Amino acid sequence: MSPDIRLDRPLTAWLLANRSHSLWLAALIALALGGLASGLVNRLRGNDLSAALSAQVDTRAAALQVATLSGQSIGVARLLGLAEPALKSAVSGNAPPNDGAALEPLRTAQAMLDAKDLFVMNASGDVVLHVGPSTFFTGKNFAFRPYFERTMAGKATIYAELDPVSRQHGLFFAVPLRADATKSSTIIGVVVIEVSGDLLDHLLANTVKRVFLISPQGLIFAGSERSWVGSPMLPPVANLALSDSAAGADNGDPPPVRFSYQPGERTLLINGERHYLAIAPLDWQDPAGDWRLVMTAKATTVAPFAQRLTTGAAVALMMFLLLWLVLRLFGSRQERAQALAAQQVAVAELAAASEAKALLADIILKSQEALTLQDLARVFFDLLRQGYPLHQGTLYLAERTTAPNGTPPLHPDQADQAIGPTRLRLIGHYAAAAAPELIAMGEGLLGECAQQGRALAFDQPPEGFWRIGSGLGETHPRRLDLLPLQRQQRLLGVLELASLEWPEPSARALLDGLVPLLAMQLEVMLNTTQRASPLAVKATEATTAPTPAPDHPTTPALSR
Template sequence: MDDRHNRDSTDPTLGGCNPTTRFGREPKRLIMRLITSRHIILTLTLALLAGLGTTELFRLTLEANNRVAFDNWAEREATALLERTLGGRAMGAVVFSGETDPSLRAAATGRDPARRTDGDNAARSLETLGREINGEGTFVVNRAGIIVASWDAMGRIRIGTDVGFRPFVQSALDGTETVYAAVGISTGERALFLAAPVWASQNEQKAVVGALVGRVGIDVIERSLRNGSDIALLVSPHGVVFASSRRDWLLSLVGDASHDRIRAIAALRQFGAAFDSPHRIRTLPFDPNSTTVQIDQTRYMAARLPLKWNDPGGDWSLVLLTDLASAAPMALRAGIGALATLGTACFGLLALSRRDAVARQRQEQSIQDAEARQQIAITERQNRQFDLIARLHQTTNLTEMAQELFSGLGRDLPLHQGSLYVSDDDGQRFHLAGFHGNGRAPEQIGTSDGMIGECARQSRTLCFEDPPAGVWRLRPGPGPGEASPRVLLLLPLVHDGRVLGVLELASLSPALAENRATVETILPTLAVQIDFLRATRQARDHLAEVNRLTESVRLQQDLSQQTEDWFRTILDGMPVGLLVVDSSGRIILSNPEIEHLSGYSLDELLGENIEKLLPAPLRAQHVEWRNALTMGEDQVIRMGRKHPALPLVTRDGPEIMVEISLMQTPALGSQRPCVCAMIRPM
């Protein structure tokens, strides 16, 4: 016998265990060989080109999709502008007045010259019309092209002015209503002229006797242009920008600004004096007929829509531009390009790495096989551990439990020596419950003696690696030779805050320390089973006393009241709940501990079926099991051996988990043998 139980565990010469396992320390994958720099550069270059190509394709796709939407929107804008002008309310009012107003007809025919003043009926009709169309002025032109009646918001008198050269006057005299944009002769301001014929009579609209013209400020058109796309232009049939959302492009010329062209435009007298000085003519910085233009480093999508205003010079145009950056945002294109570059680069690098596919596959397969074997070993060890826990639950005494414990641990651990010590009822000494290995161990150890006592006092695991010679000795074989262990483990068995025992393990292999967690996993089960076996032994001792008293009562026909009180005192003092049930399942005897556990009084339990204390789903099954139960007089049965925790229904309804052991009582007089149930909470 060595002095291992008396050596102070706090000796600084003892080393501490490293509980870290070796799993995961070694690399599980071989590092792939590096691809040459030339191949990497080539792959990244191709990936960059692919990303740029994808970005451009994505941009073109977005612009094409946006082109359709933009063209549809531009078509709607042109239609809306045409409806606000030629087909609008103002034009309708001018046409209606030219058809129906007799004072305007009279002014055009010159039948009542005395009334050609601002105060005559024609002037009043013109003022009413002008205010209705929210115009700047209205006037009537006779067949000679002379203004014969007028109203002007600024009070200007225009009667007698020759406007026969104006195309809109000519169109109206030809019987066609028209919209014409021009610079006013008297005002010098840009305006829209709404012209309609004045008919000879309301019923016979065959002869045109004059023209009715309403002048509306160009600001109506310009507000519409500013509220539309990024840039909007109104272009005349001769290529002059008459209105624009950009003021610097007003009266610019679309296309070539040749002297002949400028003289021809100036001869129209449509744009005032803007084209009288050829050197001051500005040209538009883009071609409005193009679908895509670039202005000041910004790309725009362009659309040119015709406006059929019945201008003799041709159709006017609405030109709309929108920034292409909104159709294909740079951030989105950059993201798509980056993803394409990254994807292509990854694909290229993966393609290059296929050169080593065969060797790498063999290496991977080898690693997978090793991992699979390791996983199988881990699973098998876990299954054996679960099996060991189940077998520990099924043991009926401490010696059997120690044998199962060391047998199970020895299958997975390099265990050369082990001892299981269990404390006595008063917790003053530890008694040897089982020993594994060669040699022997002390039968009893004080709770304050040596390293076992130190482990119990600290209530924590003590682990030592390579303890110095003489601290601990073990016999690796049946011979007399001894050796120092490489690893020494002392593990406390704790349940409900009480140290019930100490497990000591010693090994010549350091692997025991690496598998320390495996041992610690079963410690709670071991402590619970020790507590249960001790409680079962105590209950058996109490039951033996009860049986002895019962036998004494059976032999003594005249049991005195004093003896009965003494018997009852013993039952009441038992630390476990006790119920005696007859063959029909009725409770015929109980003690106060049952009242404490269940909440029922003793009077409430007596005469009731035992199934009252079980959950409803288990009652029918329990009746069948009770009827089939057979026991010997000295036999103790533990209910739920695989799952010792059983539910007990309390008086208030909640369930508590208890452990139940059964024992048969002998017959007493006419009383047949009964079953005694010992119940303790988990």
């Protein structure tokens, strides 16, 4: 079933009346919807990318956790802390610092791991054994370091160090040195192995997306972009202040990259370019807090501009075609409705014209049967009411008061020989019993209408000028017409009509057709009177006293 389209609604009417504007509006709506569709596609694909990044970064974080906490470096450190008597003898004071026998297992581990520095601290935090390029370790005390306290508590610890100038970074593995080969024995010192941070760079570089290891202080410690190491990327963990061991590359030079990130967001800006990111925590037992692994991907990889443009254009085109079809449907309905309305109007006009012709024929026939002027007035008003909203009416005959020889008043056909003022005599009325019988030429609106020979019409006549009354009261008419009756530039009389409603066009057309017929019939009767004998003329004049139409209420009319 087709939808019920209301053509009379303001918006629908405006759209149908302004077709060109409607097409422009449809184009704008289609473009807006195309843009929304493009943005929606980009957002949905962004959600998919975020979910994929989260899964991948969790996998990478788990692998990195295993590679560090269960890797070769920390395994060798644990073995040294449990099974090397020479190390235990050195921290117990039974051998001098950097004893050759005690250093031998450290050198073996260094060569195996390609480590940078290996050193052993006693329970007080003093370095008693050290191998590596650095020469200042032996004799130093690192008891103030948080990792020392944590390791002495029995927990293996991983901590990092970043050179603020060279951006070189190292990873330290610290494990407890126990009194014997059992894990439950007393902790008598700490074994520390430092390896290059390049190991982490290698582990993180093997991916198609950018991956970064972020310290608790929020700095990039390792990652896919080696030049970004030391740059602040994320907020510190729990507003942690930067420590000396991971303070970053603050050497006075501007950072190589700028990040803008709000906690909880799934995107960040890298040098002003938007990227999606996912974060996974790493528990390395660092006293400063958790480390974080971050994976990023450019937002432009989600839906390239060309693809979004194509999607938006396709949606915009489809929506424009749909809106165009709707407008066509509206227009078709409007055209059918207008055609139907025009057909109905034409049928109504034909019916009205047919009725008017029938009424005209009836008036002509009955007016010809009238014997007196009063009969003519009565027939005219009775038939006029059938097609015209008549509520009061009067018909006046134009006549002369005297003739040169003192004969009685003359009819209009004798006006050429008449001398003296012309007057109007009432010969018939409808519901206007109080209408004056005689009106001098030029007196009031009726006299003015007769004197000037032109029709007068009033919508909403002034108060007090005319009233239409009945047994229930009086009211003012909405329409008042004064029509001169003329034949060949000769005034025969005046017709006055009052209505309580505005006549329809069909009623006006009927009146316009009846007035000439009334004037013609009036002329015929007056000519007949002129040809009659003087006695007949006197008899006709005696019968010009007006009589109301029968069976109609008569009410007083105010002076005109």
